[in-house]
Amino acid sequence: MIAPTVSREALLHVVKNLPAAPRILAQLGTLLLDPNSDLTDVVDLLRHDSALTARVIRVSNSAAYGAGSRAGSIEEALMRVGFNEVYRLIGLAAVAQVAEDSLRNYGVSGTRLRENSLFCAFIMEILAPAIDLDARAAYTAGLLRSTGKIAVDRLAPGPLHIRNYAASGQGRPLDTWEMETVGIDNCAAAAMVLGEWRFPQPTIDAIREHYRPHPTATPMAALLNIACGAAEKAGYPLPGEITYWDVTPAKLELAHVDSDMIERAIERAGYQFERAREAIS
Template identity: 45%
Template sequence: MIATMPPRESLLRAVRNLSAAPMILARLGRMVADVDTPIEDITSMVKCDAALTTRLLRIANSVVYSSGDPCGTLEEAVLRVGFTEIYRLTGFAATTQIVENRLGFYGVTAAQFRENALLTALIVEQLAAPAGVDASTAYTVGLLRSIGKIALDRWGRTPGIDRDYESSGSGPLADWETANVGMNNCEAAEIIMSDWLFPASTVEAIRHHYQPTEASRLASLLNFASGAAERCGHGWPGERFYWNATPEQLEACGVSAADLDGATRVALEAFGPVRAAVA
């Protein structure tokens, strides 16, 4: 029996009290793409979330990024690392604020959520260049690809729904989600990220990355990166069924198996220090 799909407003209400960091990231992405954006606009946007600002400064002053005197203000951090890197750092900081508690509907801890998001983002970012895709956009889809799971986790913990994938699931995750809450996490992500005004290309890549078509290169790259993260021991339960990239699919995106292996190695080298910085 397929469960009743949650109403759109109920789904949005489930994530309404999330950190503002993902929405700030959406707006910041448009700003950093314009080299004429004043630094004051960048910092004003980030300062909308005091916790994000604090965490961003701490990351900028960590051993991973700091090579001199500590940054005392957000303006100093932006000047030190540049627009593109401040966007990346904001993404790192946002990762730690997206989810703080175990996702009981899936049996996944907050740390596992963050590690999967971060490693996937780092891998797909590395794949962007050979595929001819914008690196910042690629990084964003990797970072936020599981945002729909947060909404379904909260919806799935409503009275009368007491099942979880950890104890009752065995097949493809999207099928289990649809059977239990009437919607899969990719569909939920599409609703949420559209409401948050992310670019259509970002939304569509996440919506279709379980079963990407040749027309969606970004969705395919996200699929490849998600599979690589799983092979590195940082996957999600029930998702292994979707990561079956063929040489033909890789070639259609302009990347090779060697590119994917190389992207994974580079990402893993950055993963440890960055994970420590955002912990």
Template identity: 40%
Template sequence: MAITRETILEVAGSLPPASQVFSELGVILRRPDARLDEIATLMKRDSTLAANLIRISNSVAYGGEQKVGSVEEALARVGMKEVFRLVSHVASAQLVDRTLSNYGIEATELREQMLQTAFICEHLAEECDLDPRSAYTAGLMRPLGLLVLDRLAERYEMEPYHPINDPDYLAWEGRVFGIASSEVAGMVLSQWSFRDDIVEAVRSQYLIRVEDAQDRLACLLNLSGGLVADAGHALLGETRHWGVTPAKLQALGVSDEALRAAGKRAFKAFAAFQNRMAERAEAAEAEEPAPPVAPIAPPIAESPPPEPVATEEETCNFAPEEGVLHANDERPVQTSPAGLITPTDFTTFMRNYQDMVFSTAVRLVGNEAQAEDISQEVFLKAYERFDSLQSSPTAGGWLKTVATNLSLNHLSRYRNRWRFFSEFRREDDAGDDQPEIEFASPDTFFAGMDAGERREWVDAALDKLPEHQRVPLVLYHFEDMSYEDIAKRLRISLAKVKTDILRARAALARILERSGAPHEKLTA
């Protein structure tokens, strides 16, 4: 199966944003005039990064007796050099959040391998007169292509890698996808605006071509991978590409002794870093559940519950003729005692998030009126917890979770028929020929449209799908839930989830292809 660049970038776009933040951080830190406020602004773009940075800075390892509550204070405490490693730690945890089942790689194994390689690259770069930060970044991002191809293999239910059938990952990837994971990684890193030297080093890391050995950073990456493998952390399908050779050492201008010494220093530094992270984790376990962390104000003592469930038929006081989507509703919700919350503040908060909440609900329930009701209930719950949400960088994620849960509760309570038909199909349905049509439309399909128009067109087409197809499709493509999580959430089999999503993709593509008209006509 040959895959397109557009398909690769589509899958890569579903990965967490921490790696892109990590790239921009490297650019900022490379400047001699880098400012703390620049870094703080970048960190706040990813609420998970911001919250983790504050947590880590408050740990004993960083002298956290006096608690800090803002990103700026956390950065001042840990220092600019250390924040680069902390962000890489969080980025690796976000990127590798599940087992790579098609490669047979456990998530914890790959995360540790990424960080070990990054540390070795950094220390070896100091010996070779290469930029340590670029080397560290290349080491961390080295397996990015594996993450993307694993998701593609899962999406299309490809046969997994097995050493009996293929001698290494490259052989399997070429046979199944027609492209190597290292090439995929280079493609994605380039799209994400990583430095050219990092992109080329990751693309050439296996030194397959003769000219690859001329890339010093690629040689460094290759030797670092070999040191990690020698330490017992090899990935099964990569081992044949590593190994210390005179040509590689000569390209870097180091001796074998200097290489081994740099590796020892790197493993020692990595162990110290792991200890600091372990202390942070132990401290977090001893504390109460973490609240949403404000970027400037001290942390609030209590956070909203993770999975709220709709229990009452309450509504917010939105203007009925305008709905949740409009931004000119001046009337705040009035459900809490007067004087506790400034109405203007909550109205601004609601305007910032109302489109996201509404679009999450309407994609799941497929009905704008019902989505408005759900959105109103979401903001009612937000109003009740506004003291802790108003300055929290995790507020958007909390609202999205609440909107998703309330939408699914609504489907369960009021529109349960879709689940009946999804669960009680004929047993041989799952064995039907799977549709081959790709979810992503050709480049020409959306030519000349901006992102808003594309979204409206797809949303209109989604509304035409039956609920048993639309709901798992939305959860997978728009809410980033795994097949396993969707199966558990909807209480249907894993095979049924995959079948429904595949058929939904095909049906959605047919709807879009048949329309051949502006998106306004789709809603007619």
């Protein structure tokens, strides 16, 4: 059977109905690069999305950010966590908003999607400085790497009539199944969506290439592949992806990490993950 071809227009039409949180996260990343920006600018940006603002306040009041008086406004929430922590806080709130629903065509619950995203993000953030990668960009790549799955899942039940991966995948790698049934794989879809949202190109390239990072791929792509394998090892896998995460010498060399670094990162990420999971539950 020849798979239908998903047009850019069809995919982006679906994306228009997704929560605005990732778009705001992209704008926030640009804003935080400006040395003249302050919390007032961040507040003004967040006010464009009342749902995200409410989530940020709720996350800031969680045990992950300490006890004490509860924040009642977005200004109080951001002051509570501090300017340097703003991006991570809003990233947590964003992934909670975007990955709230199950991906029924992938057989993935919203909870598992959030868990995988968070664990990947923390591994990326931990390892990035050691290899001279921007920690914020690396964190974002881990956090949003499954954006393409969300977009593709939203295409059904339209004209594509995608069958559930668990029922029709028959053990095939996920991107093979996607190409045969939808005509686009989730990595390419994510790159298209994140480009529309104006995320930095290195983040987009890392997500596009992370299933099978080739010898000329970016170190961030290889590191994202390794981070996803770490999430699988920690007990937060997504269906159909295990075949991508073999740790090879070539992959380690491309990512500029070693096995000891990965194991230490998994341990640190586990602690951060438990705090974050409680914050967005």
